[in-house]
Amino acid sequence: MKYIDEFRDGDLARQIGARIVAEAEPGRQYSFMEFCGGHTHAISRYGVLELLPPNVRMVHGPGCPVCVLPIGRIDLAIRLALERNAIVCTYGDTMRVPASDSLSLTRAKARGGDIRMVYSAADALATARANPQREVVFFAIGFETTTPPTALAIRDAQRDGLANFSVLCCHVLTPSAITHILESPEVRQLGTVPIDGFIGPAHVSIVIGSAPYEHFAEEYRKPVVIAGFEPLDVMQAILMLVRQVNQGRAQVENEFTRAVTPEGNLKAQALVSEVFELRPAFEWRGLGTVPYSALKIRSAFAAFDAERRFQLAYTPVADNKACECGAILRGVKRPTDCKIFGTVCTPENPVGSCMVSSEGACAAHYTYGRFRDQA
Amino acid sequence: MKKPYIRPLDIKHGRIDMGHGAGGKAAAQLIEELFLAAFDNEFLRQGDDGAVLSLPGFDPALGRLVMATDGHVISPLFFPGGDIGCLAVHGTVNDVAMSGARPLYLSASFIIEEGFPLADLQRIVLSMAAAAREAGVPVVTGDTKVVEQGKGDGVFISTTGVGVVAPGVHISGRLARPGDVVLLSGTIGDHGVAVLSQRESLAFETTLQSDTAALHTLVQAMLVAAPGGVRVLRDPTRGGLATTLNEVARQSGVGMVLQEAAIPVKPQVDAACELLGLDPLYVANEGKLVAVVVPELVDTVLAAMRAHPLGQDAARIGEVTADPHQFVQMATRFGGRRVVDWLSGEQLPRIC
Amino acid sequence: MRPNDHAVVNLGGIRKEISVALVSDVKVGDYVIVHVGHAIGVIDPEEAQRTLELFAQMEALAQAEGNAP
Numbered sequence: 001m002k003y004i005d006e007f008r009d010g011d012l013a014r015q016i017g018a019r020i021v022a023e024a025e026p027g028r029q030y031s032f033m034e035f036c037g038g039h040t041h042a043i044s045r046y047g048v049l050e051l052l053p054p055n056v057r058m059v060h061g062p063g064c065p066v067c068v069l070p071i072g073r074i075d076l077a078i079r080l081a082l083e084r085n086a087i088v089c090t091y092g093d094t095m096r097v098p099a100s101d102s103l104s105l106t107r108a109k110a111r112g113g114d115i116r117m118v119y120s121a122a123d124a125l126a127t128a129r130a131n132p133q134r135e136v137v138f139f140a141i142g143f144e145t146t147t148p149p150t151a152l153a154i155r156d157a158q159r160d161g162l163a164n165f166s167v168l169c170c171h172v173l174t175p176s177a178i179t180h181i182l183e184s185p186e187v188r189q190l191g192t193v194p195i196d197g198f199i200g201p202a203h204v205s206i207v208i209g210s211a212p213y214e215h216f217a218e219e220y221r222k223p224v225v226i227a228g229f230e231p232l233d234v235m236q237a238i239l240m241l242v243r244q245v246n247q248g249r250a251q252v253e254n255e256f257t258r259a260v261t262p263e264g265n266l267k268a269q270a271l272v273s274e275v276f277e278l279r280p281a282f283e284w285r286g287l288g289t290v291p292y293s294a295l296k297i298r299s300a301f302a303a304f305d306a307e308r309r310f311q312l313a314y315t316p317v318a319d320n321k322a323c324e325c326g327a328i329l330r331g332v333k334r335p336t337d338c339k340i341f342g343t344v345c346t347p348e349n350p351v352g353s354c355m356v357s358s359e360g361a362c363a364a365h366y367t368y369g370r371f372r373d374q375a
Numbered sequence: 376m377k378k379p380y381i382r383p384l385d386i387k388h389g390r391i392d393m394g395h396g397a398g399g400k401a402a403a404q405l406i407e408e409l410f411l412a413a414f415d416n417e418f419l420r421q422g423d424d425g426a427v428l429s430l431p432g433f434d435p436a437l438g439r440l441v442m443a444t445d446g447h448v449i450s451p452l453f454f455p456g457g458d459i460g461c462l463a464v465h466g467t468v469n470d471v472a473m474s475g476a477r478p479l480y481l482s483a484s485f486i487i488e489e490g491f492p493l494a495d496l497q498r499i500v501l502s503m504a505a506a507a508r509e510a511g512v513p514v515v516t517g518d519t520k521v522v523e524q525g526k527g528d529g530v531f532i533s534t535t536g537v538g539v540v541a542p543g544v545h546i547s548g549r550l551a552r553p554g555d556v557v558l559l560s561g562t563i564g565d566h567g568v569a570v571l572s573q574r575e576s577l578a579f580e581t582t583l584q585s586d587t588a589a590l591h592t593l594v595q596a597m598l599v600a601a602p603g604g605v606r607v608l609r610d611p612t613r614g615g616l617a618t619t620l621n622e623v624a625r626q627s628g629v630g631m632v633l634q635e636a637a638i639p640v641k642p643q644v645d646a647a648c649e650l651l652g653l654d655p656l657y658v659a660n661e662g663k664l665v666a667v668v669v670p671e672l673v674d675t676v677l678a679a680m681r682a683h684p685l686g687q688d689a690a691r692i693g694e695v696t697a698d699p700h701q702f703v704q705m706a707t708r709f710g711g712r713r714v715v716d717w718l719s720g721e722q723l724p725r726i727c
Numbered sequence: 728m729r730p731n732d733h734a735v736v737n738l739g740g741i742r743k744e745i746s747v748a749l750v751s752d753v754k755v756g757d758y759v760i761v762h763v764g765h766a767i768g769v770i771d772p773e774e775a776q777r778t779l780e781l782f783a784q785m786e787a788l789a790q791a792e793g794n795a796p
Contacts, residue, residue: 001649001738002758003758004649006779010708010710012782044713045707045713046707046709046713047707047709047712048709049711050711050712051709106394107392109393110392111390120746120763120764123764145762146763148765149762149763152748206760207767232782255778256778258772258778265750265768267749268749268750348399348404349382367714579742581742582740642739642740645739646738646739646740649739650743650761
């Protein structure tokens with residue numbers, strides 16, 4: 001497969017790995033945060049950690065949109081299916097997130113809710129067209145990568161005058177997440193989460209470009225290297241970060257030049273601005289309420305906003321007391337620091353969202369990296 | 376035996392969800408805590424796909440009886456390379472064969488939905504008949520029932536098979552030992568991807584065909600070539616290779632280390648999984664088997680497999696290790712290492 | 728290319744129809760990055776080549792410094 005196989009080459013991996021070992025200063029700790037589900041997955045699935053020296057540590061940040069989805073939002077979707085008889089369409093990973101009353105979308109489906117997994121927003125639109133007598137709601141989650149497809153679906157629904165389609169919008173913004181982490185008391189004052197640099201997300205950067213990260217590099221003096229989602233991209237980016245740290249630089253570098261430009265995908269950005277606007281505040285699971293971090297549907301498209309259409313009221317719901325998802329999402333704790341990791345909380349009985357999505361820190365560690373804990 | 380699930384089933388308030396049918400951990404727990412607990416007997420406790428039975432008045436030194444059963448709920452009913460009919464025959468013939476037995480007879484029970492076209496039904500039945508004839512295993516008894524429209528996916532088929540395992544042949548998921556070698560008869564993921572390509576919501580074009588096939592002659596070739604050499608046989612169906620290997624590891628109380636580079640995958644399967652975000656290790660197969668073989672006889676068994684039309688791509692994919700945690704690990708092509716866990720919930724729509 | 732802003736992509740022999748409504752100036756022969764059924768970006772072949780060469784540079788550097796790869 002072109003543009004895929006070359007970026008997974010084992011020999012090149014070993015060479016880059018050797019360079020990282022050679023250039024990482026012994027006795028110095030390097031901590032880099034990635035907040036892109038694709039990167040978490042690449043690191044776990046290909047076993048990238050094996051190729052890094054022990055003093056280079058990868059911290060997983062809030063890059064999994066399913067993991068930062070608060071329980072209260074899933075409850076809204078479940079109620080739409082069970083109480084309002086709507087067909088609720090959503091991406092696969094969302095189905096298993098545990099919500100209130102021991103329910104999840106999968107379990108609500110077992111109770112009779114018409115809940116369907118779709119691979120794209122366009123599928124939800126097609127479902128609405130195929131079922132004109134039913135209400136169809138697309139439960140839209142995701143960062144800036146999945147937002148343009150949702151915008152497209154809403155715009156097409158309006159253009160075609162669809163009367164039974166709406167979107168429950170839970171799209172969130174990446175830069176807000178990073179700022180929130182950098183501003184958190186742990187990082188700024190206590191220094192318990194030393195983050196020396198960031199690996200910039202792959203897909204998100206294709207859409208928003210590399211320019212939005214300049215702010216972080218300048219303001220917080222942290223290097224950012226945008227990386228593609230193949231394992232060689234990730235390793236190369238780690239090497240570039242090590243070099244920046246060694247040289248005392250804090251710049252935005254782009255490793256993913258084959259797909260990311262400074263300004264990003266303008267056509268997609270324009271479409272998103274046409275359909276969405278910023279919410280003043282939004283609750284993120286594990287991060288609390290974050291200002292200007294999420295999107296809602298503009299009034300011009302109000303007919304397609306499920307919250308307005310069904311007059312939904314959002315009620316925040318607290319996480320399970322033993323669940324450390326919040327700390328793990330902020331990179332403060334590791335999956336193995338959570339008392340219920342791997343015992344009560346497992347992929348088939350997830351307590352928190354970090355265990356549900358394959359991009360979640362806990363699920364990734366459980367599925368791919370658990371053997372290291374026992375070694 | 377270490378249990379991979381901590382929380383018991385919530386019998387009082389729990390309900391069946393799609394995860395229970397996926398062949399992964401949820402399914403295993405359901406079977407163990409609900410079904411095995413209720414039916415409990417020495418044969419069920421063997422823990423394999425087929426049960427090796429004793430017949431009163433029948434001398435086990437002449438051979439033992441094996442029985443296996445399988446339900447088929449696949450959707451769509453017709454897919455590139457096969458249909459629910461031949462799948463139903465191959466599936467049970469294979470389950471019997473995985474005990475090292477020669478399959479002899481099949482029964483077939485049909486649950487048909489009201490409104491199902493007779494033309495489609497005949498197509499399925501003719502396909503079953505052809506598959507049974509080709510395998511040399513006749514359908515000797517059966518049943519049909521009709522349910523109201525909306526209560527079935529067109530047709531559900533259940534097949535049960537009986538066979539005889541020769542004296543001296545002992546094959547079971549409990550018999551893998553550290554130092555044994557893991558062999559795979561061919562490429563993985565073909566069936567699952569071929570079926571998925573027919574799903575309306577995915578609709579991708581491919582020339583891939585399901586690998587559905589009866590494996591009993593391949594098994595016989597292996598057993599004849601290397602008597603006593605094969606310890607475990609399993610066909611990696613729902614849940615894929617990963618789930619099957621985890622089942623064996625758990626049954627035998629061992630670990631495994633696999634080599635990713637040695638696992639044969641067709642380029643189109645790789646590409647389809649890439650496009651859909653799937654891992655070929657978890658995709659169903661219907662014409663492949665996994666064998667755990669004693670190290671001294673690996674080359675003999677491999678040669679026998681490769682000489683057979685259904686084992687031409689047979690490969691050595693890993694080794695059994697001593698591991699109290701019963702992890703199935705894999706050395707990745709990339710140079711790293713990862714755990715290959717078994718499927719936890721439902722990853723794909725029902726495909727077999 | 729297909730009507731309504733759709734196109735067929737080919738990956739290793741698998742063909743699938745996806746939406747290209749989110750990218751501009753895409754033509755047959757281009758390589759795109761697909762996410763949830765949509766093309767979100769086009770791959771620049773020159774940059775891809777440059778990145779691969781960057782990886783390979785590691786070898787040259789390593790040899791120059793006397794490190795075995």
